[in-house]
Structure formats: C-alpha cells, structure tokens
Amino acid sequence: MKDYGVFDILGPVMIGPSSSHTAGAARIGKISSEIAKGFFHKVTFNLHGSFAKTYKGHGTDRALVAGVLGMEPSDERIKDSLNIAKEKGILIEFIETDLGYVHPNTVKVDFHYKDRDDFYVIGSSIGGGNIIITNINGNEVEFSGDYPTILLKYKDQKGSISKISSIISNEDINIATMKVSREGDIATMVMEIDSPIEDKIIDNISSLNEIIYITGINPITR
Amino acid sequence: MFNKATELLNLCKEQNKKISEIVMEKEMKHSKISYEELIDKMNDILNTMVSSANSALDKEVISVSKISGGNAKKMETYKNKGNTISGNLINSAMARALSTSEVNAAMGRIVAAPTAGASGILPSALLTTRERFNLSNEDMIHGLFTAAGIGEIIAKNATISGAEGGCQAECGAASAMAAAAIVELVGGSVETSLHAASFAIINILGLVCDPIAGLVEFPCALRNASGVANALISADLAMAGIESMIPFDEVVEAMYKVGKAMPESLRETALGGVAATPTGEEFKKKNL
Numbered sequence: 001m002k003d004y005g006v007f008d009i010l011g012p013v014m015i016g017p018s019s020s021h022t023a024g025a026a027r028i029g030k031i032s033s034e035i036a037k038g039f040f041h042k043v044t045f046n047l048h049g050s051f052a053k054t055y056k057g058h059g060t061d062r063a064l065v066a067g068v069l070g071m072e073p074s075d076e077r078i079k080d081s082l083n084i085a086k087e088k089g090i091l092i093e094f095i096e097t098d099l100g101y102v103h104p105n106t107v108k109v110d111f112h113y114k115d116r117d118d119f120y121v122i123g124s125s126i127g128g129g130n131i132i133i134t135n136i137n138g139n140e141v142e143f144s145g146d147y148p149t150i151l152l153k154y155k156d157q158k159g160s161i162s163k164i165s166s167i168i169s170n171e172d173i174n175i176a177t178m179k180v181s182r183e184g185d186i187a188t189m190v191m192e193i194d195s196p197i198e199d200k201i202i203d204n205i206s207s208l209n210e211i212i213y214i215t216g217i218n219p220i221t222r
Numbered sequence: 223m224f225n226k227a228t229e230l231l232n233l234c235k236e237q238n239k240k241i242s243e244i245v246m247e248k249e250m251k252h253s254k255i256s257y258e259e260l261i262d263k264m265n266d267i268l269n270t271m272v273s274s275a276n277s278a279l280d281k282e283v284i285s286v287s288k289i290s291g292g293n294a295k296k297m298e299t300y301k302n303k304g305n306t307i308s309g310n311l312i313n314s315a316m317a318r319a320l321s322t323s324e325v326n327a328a329m330g331r332i333v334a335a336p337t338a339g340a341s342g343i344l345p346s347a348l349l350t351t352r353e354r355f356n357l358s359n360e361d362m363i364h365g366l367f368t369a370a371g372i373g374e375i376i377a378k379n380a381t382i383s384g385a386e387g388g389c390q391a392e393c394g395a396a397s398a399m400a401a402a403a404i405v406e407l408v409g410g411s412v413e414t415s416l417h418a419a420s421f422a423i424i425n426i427l428g429l430v431c432d433p434i435a436g437l438v439e440f441p442c443a444l445r446n447a448s449g450v451a452n453a454l455i456s457a458d459l460a461m462a463g464i465e466s467m468i469p470f471d472e473v474v475e476a477m478y479k480v481g482k483a484m485p486e487s488l489r490e491t492a493l494g495g496v497a498a499t500p501t502g503e504e505f506k507k508k509n510l
C-alpha cells in the first residue's frame with residue numbers, strides 16, 4: 001500500500017489542465033535545462049506516445065517550453081511561454097516521434113548550442129506530476145527529481161566512490177540512494193541526498209582528477 | 223496512523239476528536255512540520271482554490287482547444303436572475319465548480335483535489351458551505367484536512383486515477399471528500415461524515431471517464447458541476463439521519479472493483495462513452 005500525505009491528495013498547486021501532461025511536462029523541461037546548462041539557442045522536443053498525440057490540447061508544448069525557461073509547474077506564465085521563448089530569441093521545435101519501448105508520456109529534449117555540441121535529456125511523466133529522467137546524453141539513468149540529485153561522470157579507478165562519498169559525508173550530508181553504471185572506463189553515478197545541494201560540494205567533488213562531468217539538481221516543487 | 227475509515231473512526235472516538243484534528247496530527251508526524259507550517263501550507267492551497275472557483279464567474283475563460291469556456295459565467299448570470307429550478311445554492315455551487323474546471327482547461331492555476339480533472343468540486347463545496355453558514359477561514363482549512371483524510375483512504379485502498387478507475391474514482395473521490403468535510407463543518411458526527419462520503423460514491427458508482435479527444439474539458443466540467451451537487455445532497459442525506467447500509471471502507475472497495483471491471487475504453491482513453499460518439503470522433507479528427 002503506497003503511503004499518501006495530505007498534500008499528495010490536495011495538490012500539486014499547478015497550471016492545468018493535466019497533472020501528467022502539463023505539470024509533469026514543466027518539471028521535465030526544467031530539470032532538463034538544469035542538467036544541460038549553458039546558453040542554448042534552440043530546443044527540439046521529440047514527443048512520444050500520448051505526448052505526441054495530445055500535446056497541443058493539453059498545453060504540453062507550452063509547459064515543456066516554460067520548464068526549459070526555468071518556470072515551475074505553478075507559474076502562470078506557462079500559458080505564454082511560446083511567446084516568452086520568442087522574445088528571448090530561443091528557437092523551439094516540436095517533432096512527433098517514436099522513442100520505442102518507453103512510457104507513453106515521454107519526451108527527448110535536444111538542446112542546441114552555438115559554442116558546443118548538442119546535448120539531450122529523456123524524461124517521462126508518470127502521473128500526478130511525478131516524473132523520471134531516464135537518459136542524459138546517451139547515459140541511462142533513473143531518478144525522479146524529488147530529492148537533491150548529483151549526477152557524475154568520471155574515469156573509473158580504484159577508490160573513486162569512496163573519495164566522492166567521503167566529501168559528501170564530511171559536509172554532514174546523508175546519501176539517500178546511489179546508482180553507478182559503467183561503459184568502458186567511464187562511470188556514471190546518480191546520487192540522491194537528503195539536504196539541498198550547495199556549490200561547495202559540487203566544487204569539492206569536481207576538484208577530484210577523475211571527474212569528467214558533474215551537476216547538482218535541487219528538487220522542483222510538485 | 224490510519225489506512226481505513228474504521229481506523230480513523232476509532233481514533234476519533236478514542237481521543238474524542240474530529241476527523242480534521244486526527245488528520246492534522248498525522249500529517250505533522252508524517253512530514254515532520256510544525257502546526258504553523260501545516261496551516262500556512264493549507265492556507266496557500268485554500269487561496270488558490272478560492273481564486274480558481276471565482277475567476278471565471280464574471281469573465282469568459284476560454285481553453286486552448288476552445289471546447290470549454292464561458293459556461294461558469296452563463297451559470298452565474300442565470301443564478302443571479304433568481305429564477306432557477308434547483309435554487310440559489312445549488313446553482314451557485316455549480317457555477318463555482320465550472321469556474322475551476324474552466325480555469326484548469328485554460329491553463330490557469332488550480333489545486334489538484336485529488337486530481338486536476340476533478341479540481342472544481344471541493345473548492346466549490348467548501349465555499350458554498352461557508353456562504354450558507356458564515357464560516358471562517360479557519361473552518362475552511364479544517365474542512366480541507368477532513369477532505370484530505372477521506373481522499374487518503376480512497377487513494378490507499380482503491381484509486382483516484384481516471385485511467386485506473388474511471389470518473390467514479392476522480393469525481394467520486396472529490397465528492398466523497400467534500401461531503402465528509404461539509405458534514406464536519408456543519409457540526410455532524412464522524413459517523414455522519416462517513417455516511418455522506420459513502421452516499422457520494424454510491425450515487426455515481428460506475429461513472430466512466432470518457433473525455434472528448436482525451437482533453438480534460440467535456441464532459442469533465444459538467445461532472446464537476448454535478449459532482450458538487452452530489453456532495454451537497456449527500457451531506458444533506460446524511461445530516462437527515464439516513465445511514466449508509468454499506469460502510470465506507472466497503473463502498474471504497476466496491477468502487478475499486480467496479481473500476482477494475484471497466485474496459486480500458488472507458489478509462490480515460492477517449493475510446494468509449496461520449497468520446498467515441500460520431501460527434502466526439504469528428505472533433506478529435508479535426509483537432510488532433
């Protein structure tokens with residue numbers, strides 16, 4: 001039996017019409033842009049399944065764009081996000097596609113940059129505003145964005161995990177979950193922690209020699 | 223802690239407390255927040271609800287698909303002419319439920335209660351009761367906790383998702399939550415609250431989820447209007463002393479089983495019900 005709190009029943013406070021097609025979409029957009037970072041000049045949303053079929057009527061398009069512009073799911077500007085993107089000079093493109101065996105409400109968000117390579121994030125909206133991020137630029141991951149999350153890519157070598165986790169514990173922070181996968185000699189780590197992520201932790205971890213990529217994502221309100 | 227209505231009822235009896243009080247205590251423990259934080263959080267919820275329930279009464283709020291919009295205003299204007307069939311209170315309640323539904327469809331801000339599709343029922347039920355009995359803001363907040371407690375029981379033991387259980391799960395849950403809250407607000411007992419919640423679900427047991435083109439608009443807004451009427455009359459039935467022969471926990475289980483027995487075409491797929499009528503299909507073809 002899943003446990004429910006009062007604000008799971010009365011909430012989220014959100015922009016309508018659908019918690020999965022609008023609120024969840026905004027969260028995927030926001031988390032994706034926090035992972036991708038930088039000044040993208042164009043974003044392509046590859047929409048799969050129900051997202052592809054009903055995105056206009058449910059405002060999924062506006063919610064996704066609002067998210068990549070940094071808006072929360074309760075932001076009343078979501079409705080005008082397409083115009084806001086235009087004003088900011090960010091090109092937006094929607095493509096209906098088939099991403100294979102994935103959740104019906106899935107989107108692949110491609111960020112295009114002038115000064116660096118494209119970057120993509122894949123996420124699914126799984127109901128009630130809940131989401132999971134499943135792929136970051138080719139790395140398979142799985143996290144919900146409900147907890148402060150640290151994403152890492154590093155050259156795998158002895159003791160890396162212990163060095164990283166001791167930096168976290170030195171800050172008196174508890175690690176809630178940790179998943180590590182490896183391709184060749186490059187490891188990907190997704191770590192959820194119990195306290196908000198501060199720049200200091202990210203700086204300390206990125207000072208390790210083996211770190212290729214690190215980003216910290218604080219939770220987005222539901 | 224409680225998972226079932228019988229457990230909630232026992233806690234209320236043992237401690238001589240209202241449903242709202244038990245739910246508040248449980249939530250403070252559950253999310254480790256203070257009483258003040260809890261009230262502040264619920265006050266934010268209430269403010270959003272008040273705003274969505276009123277904002278489409280005096281102006282037309284049109285949705286992206288243009289299916290919905292303007293009906294809350296029509297209802298309010300009709301009510302104000304004073305010549306309604308079912309009376310001022312029911313008409314006012316329906317107008318407010320339509321208002322939230324239209325705000326939701328038009329990408330305005332609402333509170334999912336328990337879902338976005340059924341978000342019009344609870345705000346309207348509470349505001350209507352406040353107007354009728356001159357209740358305070360504090361009363362409203364207590365009512366919301368009572369409603370949330372009933373919603374938790376339904377979510378834990380059955381479902382509040384239209385895709386899983388049909389409209390009876392979404393609007394049924396919202397009406398049951400509202401009915402129980404109304405009863406507590408007007409001074410009814412915990413048992414009476416549970417009878418009212420049982421009636422609200424029994425009254426629409428089997429209701430299918432069949433949104434045109436899959437959009438949360440038609441017939442969703444209509445079912446929010448009838449859903450608030452259902453909550454109000456269920457509360458009255460119970461306050462009159464009528465008892466539900468079937469206890470609330472069993473009603474919830476029955477609702478879940480009925481939902482499971484529903485074909486997928488009637489569970490938010492837009493493949494059955496009014497969505498699959500020639501007119502519904504035609505709209506879908508033209509607009510998607």
